[in-house]
Amino acid sequence: MKYINQSDQLNQPDGGLGIVLVNLGTPDAPTTVAVRRYLAEFLSDPRVVAIPKLIWQIILHGVVLRVRPKRKAEDYKRIWTEDGAPLLAISRRQQAAMTEILNSRMQGSVHVALAMRYGNPSIASVLQELRRKNVQRLLVFPLYPQYSATTTASIFDAVTGELQGWRWIPEVRFIQRYHDHPDYIRVLSESIRNYRQQAGEARRLLFSFHGIPEDYYQAGDPYPDECHATANRVVEQLGLDREQWHLAFQSRFGAQEWVKPYTMETLKQWGAEGIESVQVVCPAFSADCLETLEEIAMENRDAFLQAGGKSYAYIPALNDTPEHMNMLADLICRHASGWPEAEPSPEDRH
Incomplete structure (x- = not known):
């Protein structure tokens, strides 16, 4: 396995807590090409479609991606706004609200990032951004109230898959569900x-x-x-x-x-x-x-x-209403409370 060189960050100051809000994702545009690219990533996830890979790839690329993207692109056009896909626009407002709330409640550096399981911004790119900020603690929050292997566990796979390539990883916590909170x-x-x-x-x-x-x-x-x-x-x-x-x-x-x-x-x-x-x-x-x-x-x-x-x-969904944002912030604070101050990154002895 090829590891990412992190020697340039070892002596940087503690970058604090990184919080990653994650939702499903959306195509970049309501076009057949963009929807096909998005669906190819989404439907290739074995957590989503648990059919033997070889068989499913033949079906996916031979049938599904030849027919479904055009129809779904028309569906996306019906809801697309000046701000783009509603899910991404609302999620960005949630990120902004959460940043404001948490920076007023929590001491130290808090970096609230937004990632999508499929499409952009990708989980890998967001984690890389937080790595450059030298976060010492990482709290991953899938915005799915009910747990499913098709959603929450898939996000876990993507997060850990990215971290496998890091020489030094932050302390990681994962909010699994809140369906009956x-x-x-x-x-x-x-x-x-x-x-x-x-x-x-x-x-x-x-x-x-x-x-x-x-x-x-x-x-x-x-x-x-x-x-x-x-x-x-x-x-x-x-x-x-x-x-x-x-x-x-x-x-x-x-x-x-x-x-x-x-x-x-x-x-x-x-x-x-x-x-x-x-x-x-x-x-x-x-x-x-x-x-x-x-x-x-x-x-x-x-x-x-x-x-x-x-x-x-x-x-409508709870979206970025103040009540929803404060409730999610409370969940984050409960998970982050009692988290000890992070030790500095270890020096590379090799």
């Missing part, structure tokens, strides 16, 4: 309650979580259970009875069976059954993105109304 449940519940107080309560509240294949769940991925735990705790806070809410899973890809029930089929069934009004919230997403703004707020809305529904609304 009381503060998260409180902020999420208040967001839903406030929306419904202003817009009125629909007959049904649907919690729509991003899905995973059923066999991933059977193999031990706890994600669906954590989704149910989140929804159940929020429902308790809102005081809803069982007829007022439901949970489903969205964003199915491919022919295999995913965890059920499916969001699209649920909404179509409700429309056909005469459920006239629905509000949908997506607690697995800490920032609005293609899956919420296009899939849920547009595509699924159309399906519900065409099936007979009358009123449909998407409740």
Whole structure:
């Protein structure tokens, strides 16, 4: 293995704490070429698609990347803004807010960086930037409330994969999940309650979580259970009875069976059954993105109304609201508290 030469930083002063906020990612532009590049990276991750590599690469490059990028590029165009992809724009605002909050709360140098698991800014480039700042402690925060091997563990793979090439590595901590943290449940519940107080309560509240294949769940991925735990705790806070809410899973890809029930089929069934009004919230997403703004707020809305529904609304993600940012900052401070002062980088004895 070829190691990165770090001798030039060994005698630099302690660069403090590096905090890396990580989300999924987005294409650089709403074009077929950019989406193909993004999907090639995303769908080549064995954490995401657990099919034998040789077989999947033939399918991916022979079929999927020939068809899907053009269609998904059109979807991205529907939500693209002057600031670019909503996920990246919102994430940058989250980074800015977190920088302000943490620098007011924590002593010493704090560097808040933003990385995307796929696309830009990449995890590797962000870690290299923090290395140049000589951070002694590194806190990685995947912005996924519920743990899944397809998301949180994939970020762990990317972080450790980059660090394997470093001669000296900082002390590393990793926030694994916060799906049932009381503060998260409180902020999420208040967001839903406030929306419904202003817009009125629909007959049904649907919690729509991003899905995973059923066999991933059977193999031990706890994600669906954590989704149910989140929804159940929020429902308790809102005081809803069982007829007022439901949970489903969205964003199915491919022919295999995913965890059920499916969001699209649920909404179509409700429309056909005469459920006239629905509000949908997506607690697995800490920032609005293609899956919420296009899939849920547009595509699924159309399906519900065409099936007979009358009123449909998407409740926005927590995004960069002050309540959300302060809650995430509290989580970071709890993980960082009690972290001893870092020892200086060891001198290279070789």
